[in-house]
Amino acid sequence: MPDGSDKRPPTTRPGPRHVAIIMDGNGRWAQARGRPRLFGHHAGARRVREIVTACPDLGVEYLTIFAFSTENWRRTQTEVAGLMNLFRRYILKEMQEFVKNDVRVRFIGDRVRLDAKLRSLMDETEALTSHCSGTNLTVAVNYGGRDEVARATKRLAEDVAAGRLMPESVDEETLPRYLDTCVLPDPDLVIRTSGEARISNFLLWQSAYAEYEFIDTLWPDFTSEIFTGLIRGYGSRERRFGAVTA
Numbered sequence: 101m102p103d104g105s106d107k108r109p110p111t112t113r114p115g116p117r118h119v120a121i122i123m124d125g126n127g128r129w130a131q132a133r134g135r136p137r138l139f140g141h142h143a144g145a146r147r148v149r150e151i152v153t154a155c156p157d158l159g160v161e162y163l164t165i166f167a168f169s170t171e172n173w174r175r176t177q178t179e180v181a182g183l184m185n186l187f188r189r190y191i192l193k194e195m196q197e198f199v200k201n202d203v204r205v206r207f208i209g210d211r212v213r214l215d216a217k218l219r220s221l222m223d224e225t226e227a228l229t230s231h232c233s234g235t236n237l238t239v240a241v242n243y244g245g246r247d248e249v250a251r252a253t254k255r256l257a258e259d260v261a262a263g264r265l266m267p268e269s270v271d272e273e274t275l276p277r278y279l280d281t282c283v284l285p286d287p288d289l290v291i292r293t294s295g296e297a298r299i300s301n302f303l304l305w306q307s308a309y310a311e312y313e314f315i316d317t318l319w320p321d322f323t324s325e326i327f328t329g330l331i332r333g334y335g336s337r338e339r340r341f342g343a344v345t346a
């Protein structure tokens with residue numbers, strides 16, 4: 101080019117089909133306001149609806165959010181109980197809204213340790229939204245990537261022991277069928293808010309080739325505008341999946 105600039109139009113690529121979010125920073129957001137940590141979690145819960153609602157226009161078909169990790173039980177009893185209470189209230193309040201907005205809800209994680217009332221609300225929401233064909237919202241509760249792989253391996257081993265699966269047929273397509281996420285595509289983009297650059301045991305197997313965005317914004321400040329910017333930014337990235345671009 102005569103002036104040295106590249107006048108080619110930017111590559112237009114489809115946006116991410118599956119976005120996963122580590123919603124971090126609720127506690128710091130509350131502390132900065134001199135309020136208890138649960139105040140931040142409540143503010144964070146309000147953001148969830150805004151982000152879910154933004155998905156259809158952005159072409160995001162799957163949204164997976166990390167609500168409670170297998171490690172989060174180590175928090176104070178007050179915070180854990182407050183979060184569980186918040187999840188129950190949130191599901192009750194949003195259930196009809198999900199149906200109205202054609203959002204199909206799924207939960208991943210180990211439900212065994214969750215209380216019976218929360219578990220039945222989860223089952224009810226999954227059943228109630230099972231016919232919805234808009235955004236697929238997956239909420240990770242008592243979820244840990246290593247725990248998920250361990251649980252999947254146990255079931256796989258049971259199938260081998262029972263003769264339903266031949267060890268020589270096991271390959272990298274086999275294990276995903278036993279994961280909690282077996283019906284979901286792998287995430288294309290994983291976002292973590294609050295300035296921490298860690299994946300904290302989230303979707304370990306599934307994110308092998310995901311793009312990552314670590315942003316400083318605390319989750320309760322994460323607006324649909326910020327989300328839109330990240331989705332648009334993804335369009336300019338080149339994903340090679342280990343190959344070399346021709």
Ligand code: FPP
Pocket residue numbers: 123124125126127128129137141142144145148165166167168169172186187190239294319
């Ligand atoms: C991490 O922030 C956040 C959590 C452990 C809980 C996430 C929960 C919500 C966003 C609210 C509700 C969600 C749903 C689906 C209703 P943190 O507490 O670790 O923040 P900090 O790092 O600033 O302490």
